[in-house]
Amino acid sequence: MAELLTAAQMRAIEQAAIASGKVTGLELMERAGRGVVEAILEEWPERAKTSHRAVVLCGPGNNGGDGFVVARLLKERAWEVEVFLYGDPDRLPPDARANYERWRDIGETLPHGDLVDRLEYPGVDAGCPDIDLFVDAVFGTGLARAIPDDLARIAQQLNDRKGPKEGRARIVGVDIASGLCADAGEVIGEDRDAVFHCDLTISFHSCKLGHVLSRGAEICGKVVVKDIGLEARGRTPGDVAQLVDAVSVAGLEKNVQAHKYAHGHAMVLSGGPGKTGAARLAARAALRIGAGLVTLGVPPAAQFEVAAQITALMLTRISGAKALTDLLADTRLNALCLGPGLGVADHGRDLVVAALASRRPVVLDADALTVFRDAPSTLFDMLHEKAVLTPHGGEFARLFPDLAQRLATNSRIGPAYSKVDATRAAAARAGCTVLLKGAATVIATADGRCSVHSAQYERAAPWLATAGSGDVLAGFITGLLARGAAPMAACETAAWLHTQCALSFGPGLIAEDIPEELPSVLRELSI
Numbered sequence: 099m100a101e102l103l104t105a106a107q108m109r110a111i112e113q114a115a116i117a118s119g120k121v122t123g124l125e126l127m128e129r130a131g132r133g134v135v136e137a138i139l140e141e142w143p144e145r146a147k148t149s150h151r152a153v154v155l156c157g158p159g160n161n162g163g164d165g166f167v168v169a170r171l172l173k174e175r176a177w178e179v180e181v182f183l184y185g186d187p188d189r190l191p192p193d194a195r196a197n198y199e200r201w202r203d204i205g206e207t208l209p210h211g212d213l214v215d216r217l218e219y220p221g222v223d224a225g226c227p228d229i230d231l232f233v234d235a236v237f238g239t240g241l242a243r244a245i246p247d248d249l250a251r252i253a254q255q256l257n258d259r260k261g262p263k264e265g266r267a268r269i270v271g272v273d274i275a276s277g278l279c280a281d282a283g284e285v286i287g288e289d290r291d292a293v294f295h296c297d298l299t300i301s302f303h304s305c306k307l308g309h310v311l312s313r314g315a316e317i318c319g320k321v322v323v324k325d326i327g328l329e330a331r332g333r334t335p336g337d338v339a340q341l342v343d344a345v346s347v348a349g350l351e352k353n354v355q356a357h358k359y360a361h362g363h364a365m366v367l368s369g370g371p372g373k374t375g376a377a378r379l380a381a382r383a384a385l386r387i388g389a390g391l392v393t394l395g396v397p398p399a400a401q402f403e404v405a406a407q408i409t410a411l412m413l414t415r416i417s418g419a420k421a422l423t424d425l426l427a428d429t430r431l432n433a434l435c436l437g438p439g440l441g442v443a444d445h446g447r448d449l450v451v452a453a454l455a456s457r458r459p460v461v462l463d464a465d466a467l468t469v470f471r472d473a474p475s476t477l478f479d480m481l482h483e484k485a486v487l488t489p490h491g492g493e494f495a496r497l498f499p500d501l502a503q504r505l506a507t508n509s510r511i512g513p514a515y516s517k518v519d520a521t522r523a524a525a526a527r528a529g530c531t532v533l534l535k536g537a538a539t540v541i542a543t544a545d546g547r548c549s550v551h552s553a554q555y556e557r558a559a560p561w562l563a564t565a566g567s568g569d570v571l572a573g574f575i576t577g578l579l580a581r582g583a584a585p586m587a588a589c590e591t592a593a594w595l596h597t598q599c600a601l602s603f604g605p606g607l608i609a610e611d612i613p614e615e616l617p618s619v620l621r622e623l624s625i
Contacts, residue, residue: 099340101304102550105239105280105513107338111303115328123193126326127160130302131167131197133324134272135175137300138231141322142268149176150230153267155210155252156198157236157276158185163194164272165235166201172231173204184210184236184249214248217255229267232256234294238273239280239306242512244287253277257295271296273306275317279509280306282516283314283538286509293317303328307339307550310538311517315554339518342541342551347583347591350388350625358390362580363430366573367416367449368396369439369465374404376438376464376569379609381411383573384435386613387595389580393431395422419448426456433459433580437466437488438569451480459484459579463572464493471496478528483544485530486585488572494534498524522548531585533575533593535568541589549586551593559600566609571596573613595619 103111115121139146154169156162162183169181187198187207201207236249245253253276256269274280277293285293299318301309308314309321352361364384368377377394385392395416396404404413416422425431434453440446447469453460462477467489470477474497481487487497495502501520509515517540525532525542534540537558542548553559574592579585599615600607602622 099343099346099549102307102310102339102341103304104307108239108280108303108306111328121327123160124196126328127163127193127197128167129326130164130272130324131171133302133326134164134168134233134270134300135171137298137322137324138270141298141320145230146175149178151178152180152231152233153213153229154179154181154233155213155236156181156183156207157238158183158190159237159240160191160194161235161238161240161272161276162190163197164238165233166194166197168233168235168272170197170201170204179205181205181207182210182213183207210252211248214252217252232267232269233272234269234276234296235272236276236294238276239308241276241279241286244285244289244510245277245292249276250289250292253292253294257291268297269294269319271299271318273301274299274308278308278314278317279512279514279516280308281512282509282514282519283308283311283317284508284514284516285313285317286512286514288508288510290508295319298322300324302326305341307516307518310341310550310552310554311540312538315537315552315558320555340549342549342590342594345591345594345623346587347578347581349581350591350620350623352388359430361388361390362432362577362582363391363393364389364433364435364576364580365393365395365425365431366435366438366576367422367440367453368394368400368404369441369446370397371400371403373439373441374400374407376566377435377440378404378407378411379566379569379613380435380438380463380573380576381408382610383570383613383616384433384577384580385410386616387574387577387581387592389433389577392577392580395425416449418445419452422449422452423455426452426458431458433461433576435461435463435572435576437461437463438572440465440469442469450477454480454482454485457482457484459486459585461486461488461572461576461579463488463568467493467497474498481528481530483530484579484585485528486533486575486579486589487524487528487530488533488535488568488575488589490535490568494520494524498527518542518548518550522546531589533589535571539593541586541593543586547586549590551590551597553597553600557597557601559597561603561605561607562597562600564608567596567612570609570612
C-alpha cells in the first residue's frame with residue numbers, strides 16, 4: 099500500500115534527504131518543476147505539439163520556487179508565460195529566490211495585484227482572453243491559515259470560469275490546491291470557497307492525506323504523484339496512514355482439500371418481522387466472500403419470513419441473550435455480526451453484550467452502535483481487540499460526540515483536525531478497530547495503525563449510495579473474520595472489494611447486486 103503523508107511528514111523526508119548530502123533543496127525544486135510540466139503534457143498531450151499560453155502564480159515560499167521552475171520550463175518549450183508573485187521577492191527562501199532570479203533572466207515577474215485587477219476587469223474574458231493553463235504555485239502543503247482575501251478573489255474568478263466550454267483555462271495545482279489543508283482535505287478559514295479548484299494536482303513523492311479526505315478529491319480534480327528521488331526512512335508503519343489500493347488478505351482462494359468449517363462459520367443476527375432484509379444482505383455477503391457457513395440468528399416471530407427468503411444460508415431461532423450465549427457454546431461459530439436491522443430496544447443491547455462476552459471476532463454496525471447512544475462508555479468497557487465498529491458519520495457522532503464535533507468545526511488555522519485524527523482517537527478510546535465510512539473510508543486500530551480506502555478519483559463509485567450498501571460491507575468484513583483474517587486486514591480488503599464490485603457492476607447498482615458481483619471481481623483477480 100502507498101503512504102498518505104501529512105505536511106509535517108513530507109517536510110521531514112525532504113529535510114532528511116537534504117541533510118544526508120545526497121540532494122540539495124535546489125535539485126529537489128528542479129525535479130518538482132519538471133514533474134509538473136511532465137504531468138501537464140501527459141494529461142493534455144495535444145499541448146506538447148505546439149506553444150500555448152500559461153499564467154503562473156507563485157507564492158512566498160518553496161511552492162513558489164517550484165512555480166518559477168515550471169514557468170522557465172514552459173518558456174523553454176516556446177510557451178507564452180506570464181508570472182505573478184504573491185509576496186516580496188527579497189523575502190523568498192534561498193532556493194525559491196535562486197529560481198526567481200533564473201526566471202528573471204528570461205521573463206518578467208508581476209505583482210499579484212495586477213492579476214487581481216485583470217481578472218476583475220468588467221470585460222473578464224477580454225482581460226485574460228486566451229489562457230490555456232493557470233498554475234497555482236502559491237502555498238502548497240505548508241498552508242496554515244486561510245488564504246488572503248485578494249488571493250481568494252483570484253481563485254473565485256478562476257473557479258467561476260470553470261466549466262465544459264471548449265478552450266477554457268485548466269487549473270493546475272502544485273502539490274495541493276492553495277487554500278486546502280494538506281492534512282485534512284478541508285478549506286482553512288470561514289470562507290468555504292476560498293480555494294483554487296484544480297483540474298489536475300501534481301504531488302511529489304507521495305499523496306498527502308488532504309488529497310483524499312473530506313473535500314480533497316472534489317477540489318484537487320485529478321492527482322498525479324511524481325517521483326523526485328526521495329527515500330522514506332526511519333518510520334514505523336503506525337506513523338503513517340496507508341492508502342488501501344488492493345486486497346490485503348492473503349488466501350482468499352480456497353484449498354481443494356479443505357471442508358466448509360475450515361473456512362469459518364459466521365453468524366448474523368436479525369431484527370424482527372419486516373426488518374430482516376439488512377441482516378440477510380449481510381449474511382449473503384459473508385457467504386459470498388468465502389465463509390464456509392453462515393447462519394442467520396432470528397427472533398421466533400421472524401422465523402417464517404426469513405426461511406421463505408433464503409437457501410444457502412442457514413437459520414436458527416434466537417429468542418434472547420441467553421439463547422445466543424447457549425448457541426455460542428459451539429466453538430465452530432467463530433465470527434458474529436450484529437446491527438443491520440437489529441433494532442434499538444434493550445433486546446438488541448442485551449444481544450451485543452452476550453456477543454462481546456464470547457470474545458469472538460464481532461462486527462458491530464448500525465443499530466448495534468445506536469443502541470448505546472446514551473451510554474457509549476458502557477459499550478467501550480466491553481469491547482476487545484477482536485471487535486470492529488463500522489459507523490457512518492451519524493453513528494460515529496452518537497458514540498463519539500466530542501470527536502465528531504471537533505471534526506465538524508472548520509479550522510481557522512492549520513493543520514485542521516482530520517477524519518484520520520478522529521478515527522484514530524475513536525479506535526484508541528474504544529480499544530478496537532474502527533471503520534468510519536464515507537467516500538474516504540478510514541480504518542484505525544487501537545494501537546494507532548491507520549489506512550484509508552478512497553472511492554474517489556478513478557475509483558469513484560457513486561452508486562454505492564444506496565440502501566443496504568453498508569450492510570453488505572459489514573457482511574464482507576464478517577466473512578473475512580470468519581476465515582481468520584485480522585480485523586484491520588478484513589476491513590481493508592472488504593472496503594476495496596465493496597467498491598470494486600460497484601465499479602464492476604456500474605450504474606443501477608442496488609445492495610443485492612454487490613455480493614452477486616463479487617465472483618466476477620474475484621475471477622478478475624485470479625482468485
